[in-house]
Amino acid sequence: MTRRWIVAGALVLALIFPFAIRCAGDVDQRSVDQLYSAIRDGNFSGATANFNPRMKAALTPDKLQTAWQQTFGNEGPLRSWTIVARTPIPGGDENAIELEFDHSKAMSTVAVASATGQIGSLVFKLPKSNAAATSPPYADASKFHSEHVTLGETPDKLPATLTIPHGTEPFPAVVLVHGSGPHDRDESIGPNHPFKDIAEGLSSRGIIVLRYDKRTLLHSYGSVTIDDEVVIDAVAAVAQLRSQRAVDRNRIFILGHSLGAVLAPEIASKARPVAGIIMLAPSGRKIEQVLVQQIRYLHEASPEQLVQIERQADEISQRTMPPTEKWLGAPASYYYDLDNRDEVAIARTLGIPILILHGARDYQVIDQDIEVWQKGLKGVARVKFEELPKLNHLFIAGEGAPGPAEYETAGHVDISVIDAITSFINSR
Numbered sequence: 088m089t090r091r092w093i094v095a096g097a098l099v100l101a102l103i104f105p106f107a108i109r110c111a112g113d114v115d116q117r118s119v120d121q122l123y124s125a126i127r128d129g130n131f132s133g134a135t136a137n138f139n140p141r142m143k144a145a146l147t148p149d150k151l152q153t154a155w156q157q158t159f160g161n162e163g164p165l166r167s168w169t170i171v172a173r174t175p176i177p178g179g180d181e182n183a184i185e186l187e188f189d190h191s192k193a194m195s196t197v198a199v200a201s202a203t204g205q206i207g208s209l210v211f212k213l214p215k216s217n218a219a220a221t222s223p224p225y226a227d228a229s230k231f232h233s234e235h236v237t238l239g240e241t242p243d244k245l246p247a248t249l250t251i252p253h254g255t256e257p258f259p260a261v262v263l264v265h266g267s268g269p270h271d272r273d274e275s276i277g278p279n280h281p282f283k284d285i286a287e288g289l290s291s292r293g294i295i296v297l298r299y300d301k302r303t304l305l306h307s308y309g310s311v312t313i314d315d316e317v318v319i320d321a322v323a324a325v326a327q328l329r330s331q332r333a334v335d336r337n338r339i340f341i342l343g344h345s346l347g348a349v350l351a352p353e354i355a356s357k358a359r360p361v362a363g364i365i366m367l368a369p370s371g372r373k374i375e376q377v378l379v380q381q382i383r384y385l386h387e388a389s390p391e392q393l394v395q396i397e398r399q400a401d402e403i404s405q406r407t408m409p410p411t412e413k414w415l416g417a418p419a420s421y422y423y424d425l426d427n428r429d430e431v432a433i434a435r436t437l438g439i440p441i442l443i444l445h446g447a448r449d450y451q452v453i454d455q456d457i458e459v460w461q462k463g464l465k466g467v468a469r470v471k472f473e474e475l476p477k478l479n480h481l482f483i484a485g486e487g488a489p490g491p492a493e494y495e496t497a498g499h500v501d502i503s504v505i506d507a508i509t510s511f512i513n514s515r
Contacts, residue, residue, distance in 0.1 A: 134148070167186075169185045170182045210416050225505055226290075230291045249296070250287060258333055259294050271300050277494050288505035311421065321341070325361060371455070374425050440511070441464070447475060449489065
């Protein structure tokens with residue numbers, strides 16, 4: 088993958104792992120210092136010297152160097168690293184580490200076995216770009232204003248932004264629900280900020296939008312469930328919108344992207360009543376199938392790695408992998424949790440309008456995923472599917488064969504997406 092692994096975002100759908108290796112571990116300061124001082128000095132052989140045997144086999148010095156350069160190659164020299172959280176996991180601890188570069192900050196997790204001091208897993212998370220987000224051309228700043236708010240209770244409040252139209256209240260309102268991974272409220276990916284585009288585009292057209300930083304961006308967890316990562320906060324966000332004086336309580340909508348789209352029916356069911364759901368690029372296949380397909384598409388796993396990845400995917404499908412064991416950066420329990428949910432069945436029972444949008448150039452969520460929803464919702468009233476030409480997984484227009492490299496090119500969510508969402512909301 089170019090610079091970073093991005094998965095159907097759901098990653099997943101969006102972004103849980105860059106070259107994550109499964110294993111549990113325990114972290115101490117010396118192991119972390121040895122790892123990152125070697126990486127800082129360009130000594131990738133030294134960086135892997137303290138890996139356990141499984142890590143050494145899966146992540147050679149050359150592969151580690153490639154992963155590092157692809158993920159952080161544009162961020163400048165590594166200046167410092169700081170352990171900011173430590174979470175117990177089987178066999179030890181997992182440390183969350185803040186990495187500081189010349190141009191950005193990023194997060195990493197490192198696990199070290201308590202018995203041996205060896206590193207058992209290593210995950211690089213996306214850098215936080217210092218590039219200023221620009222407004223899309225269809226946003227009219229004279230027609231709305233933004234308010235900084237918080238979601239949730241102390242000490243776990245999540246920073247959030249409300250964009251509120253100018254005009255006669257009350258207004259319809261939308262909660263934006265991210266894909267998987269540690270997203271900020273703009274769902275920033277490289278220089279792109281799709282949730283900011285959607286919020287400002289909709290609020291320019293008379294719709295209130297609430298977007299918030301994701302819990303996994305702000306807090307480190309040794310293990311996380313789908314409820315912890317997405318559902319609980321999204322339901323709370325709907326409740327918060329319902330409490331706003333300017334919101335028309337009969338016209339509150341949930342808009343999910345990728346993993347957020349997959350879970351939108353469940354969120355709507357738990358946050359009742361809502362007026363409708365908008366699903367942007369929902370995957371339909373089992374998550375392990377989605378991930379293997381994406382890895383195959385990117386052609387970045389060696390034949391040997393691919394055999395191992397597919398074998399592990401089969402273990403996930405057959406529920407034979409221990410729940411605490413990690414695959415592609417997340418414990419098996421995470422995949423089991425997601426696979427156990429039948430969101431199509433929930434969507435069939437909601438009795439509310441549903442809009443499903445899909446970019447024709449999306450290589451992460453493909454036609455097979457949308458077909459799952461089409462077949463599952465066949466005969467259900469007020470369900471609309473729309474494929475948008477030239478748009479990728481971020482709903483930004485492009486040309487040619489799609490790939491993660493284009494996520495590094497600045498763009499904006501296409502106006503056709505804003506128009507489709509606005510029309511859907513205003514028709515309710």
